[in-house]
Amino acid sequence: MAQAHGDRLSAVDASFLAQERANSHMHIGAVLILEGPPPSYEDFLNHIRSRLHLVPRYRQKLAVPPLETGRPIWIDDASFNLEYHVRHTALPSPGSPEQLRALAARIHSQRLDRAKPLWELWLVQGLEDGRFALISKTHHALVDGISGVDLMTVLFDLSPVPQIVSHEGEPWAAQPEPHAAQLAARGIKGLLKLPLELANGALSAATRPASSLDHVKEALEGIGEVAWAGLNPAPETPLNVPIGPHRRLSFVRNDLDDFKLVKNTLGGTVNDVVLTVVAGGLRTWLRSRGVRTEGLELRALVPVSVRTKDDQGQLGNRIVVMRGPLPVYVEDPVARLRVVRQAMDGLKESKQAVGAAAITGLEALAPPTILAQASRLQFSTRLFNLLVTNVPGPQFPIYILGRELLNTYPIAFLPENQSLAVAVMSYNGGMDFGLLGDYDNLTDIEDLGQALRDALAELVEAAGGKPRGRRKKTSAVQ
Template identity: 65%
Template sequence: MAQQHLDRLTAIDASFLAQEGPASHMHIGGVVLCEGPAPRFEEILDHIRSRLHLVPRYRQRLAEPPLEAGRPLWVDDPTFNLEYHVRQTALPAPGTEDQLWRLVGRLMSQQLDRSKPLWEMWIVEGLERGGFALLSKTHHSLIDGISGVDLATVMFDVTPVPAEVPHPDEPWRPHREPTPVDLVAGGAIGLAKAAAAGVAGVLGAIARPQSALRAATEAAEGVGEVVWAGLNPAPATPLNVEIGPHRRYTVVRNSLADFKLIKNAFGGTVNDVVLTVVSGALRAWLHGRGVRTEGVELRALVPVSTRGNHEANTLGNRIAAMRAPLPVYIDDPVARLRAVKLAMDGLKESKQAVGAEVLTGVQGFAPPTILAQASRLNFSTRLFNLIVTNVPGPQLPLYVRGREMTDVFPVAFLPKNHALAVAIMSYNGQMNFGLLGDYDALSDLEDFAEGIRTSLAELVALARSRTSPPRAAGEANGASANGASARRGAGARG
């Protein structure tokens, strides 16, 4: 796995640094609930320490080349201290889940220190129902949601007995602190590698002119679609207001089987059902705020992984963004699902994601000051109302030092002027939502959570009624007659 000292950040990774501000944090995370008593703190530290060599980036920090001569680089942290990154706390009695979600909101409100490796892990004890929680918090420049699933190898095992992990022959020793000349040279090497890849692409295009022409045409169409989307901003809503640094967090537990039931009954994909459920919840939430939804279609920024199979277990972001419709103007849940499916099918056939990747590639040659502006154009917050990200997780139980992981809830991030982010993750038959809101703008975050539950329940009921076998005429008439008789009897008794 290529995670070397003096690696230059990719354009998209650097863009997450450029977009970060005092109120718009660019870290993501997850909350894991585990059964049984928590391992001793020292045992957790030893467990992580024994596996850190699997993710070398966790012991590296950012280094800026002098005079903004290039993008930041990852360098070994000579003062790395695991006890700084792994922390222990406990909830006060009674230790309810509401208390846990409030703690998560507070911890996600605090920015990571850029002078250290950009991650933290919190062990939370004192839960009312027993067990313990693990909260992970990692800067988006280091990792994205899809590769985050691969990083579970650091903490989790697929059996109750922890696996034996092979270790390097030599203990980890940090490289020496880089000099300004080292940083400039490291950036130049990264730029040269990017240029070499570009030359290789040109040579490949010469060898395969027809496929190259098709790719160039798709890329041009994709950039055109991104530009066209930029000329059509998302509608103004109460979600798109100035936000502060403080966060609220809550969750919604769901069954993956319910989403598959709806998908099988009415067509589409699980992700189409997710977007439909979110649309229904947003419709109800907007009505609760007194906002009319006739003719209103919100837009979700939906990250799409472009990571190939050969890039498994690698860090850094391999994502493009699509702007998916949320038809809050449609009252009927099934009609809403069909509208989402139709629109998503069109997006998949479009070149929007290809265009986003092309723009990211162009940014790869931009100096940092231009990159900061270009990343904001590519990630313009005017183009969407909220982030909706759906990460597939393992469909088998995982363990931490022999304790089974019972639940997992993802945590997304809030860009500038965005008060809500919805993250979904499947795990072992679950399909759980993590809802992150601005503390002041989303004081009714629980109302939106209830809207998720109601929106899903409506679709489940309709799917079950569609898929249940019809009764025989005599059975139906008998049931009707019995029901009428029962009602007459109740009336007589009344």
């Protein structure tokens, strides 16, 4: 699907806008560490400018129909200025990991301006060893994590020699911005289409009754399972308290082979091992806070991509969420992995994801006010304690202007009353964690990072190996 002027936001994309609050920013991003020397700001701008046509959405802003007559649409920003979105800064000497984390945390503490295209990219010079960093920040309504990995090919190349990209149609010219009356008409037209869409669905069901009944039954069962999960709220923990707008970050560097060793020796999937590591780290951290963990099972909101191969490389969200267990009550790391594995196997066999997708489908037929209420229900903090997302990245080196990408630390978002989010991304043999915390509530976020390292080390040793640490060619950021 082309990213055209006038595209309407999907129900899922619009839900991320509806969920945003003054203290709960719905943007995601990453801190990328690259080999030096850094490119000049002008060279970097020109590189982005030469490829921006591959992602037209990055030159588009939101237009909201009056009186909430329809979901927002994407329109070309006639005043688009690349220099506004691509910032240039440098760390003071010595350019330490702590300084970079503090800068990235401050950047992610500020909401994106909805009057402009919803993204920023920072070129950061002055890191130790002559390296440089990129700090990205993109609203979740624009792109989800799984799709974002595909879009790295816009700026990155597979070899140190930059690829020459054809860009016919430049210089770019914005399409005329619709007037308020045109927006209102489009919104009303969309609302009038709802009965027709429902009728078309009914006609499709009538022509394939057996198949349709199976789908309806499965969806209803799935919605029932989601409702049951909602009737069993997540336990109260120090993680689930009111948050402010300011953030802290911690990075944990790991080797993907450590996770594969545990998976191959003790069973489960890489994602099962990730959840087990998070559970083990949280167990240690909670106990350091004086919280008793006996009988305590936290719940993680685990996004699951339903993006098909045909959807790869397109903007917009194709995700549903499941609530996975974090059994912090289990002391033995092998037993903890077994509990996680069995629970996740059960979730996959359940219809919870199907139910979430069905709810999303119902939201697509909802007017904006109802959609906003539904989105808050899906992200209700009664249902989970923290977000844990695991995004697979390319397992080969990629480059920008001849500089190799060394590390990528993902950054998630904090819903209301959620003071911690854990994002994980694999890249070129690494498995790096980005911990995002509320500034006031997670003053000990570095202790949690160390607890996660220790939890992985326990599992690796139980699997008969020794923690490998991280690849030789890596950054000092931790």
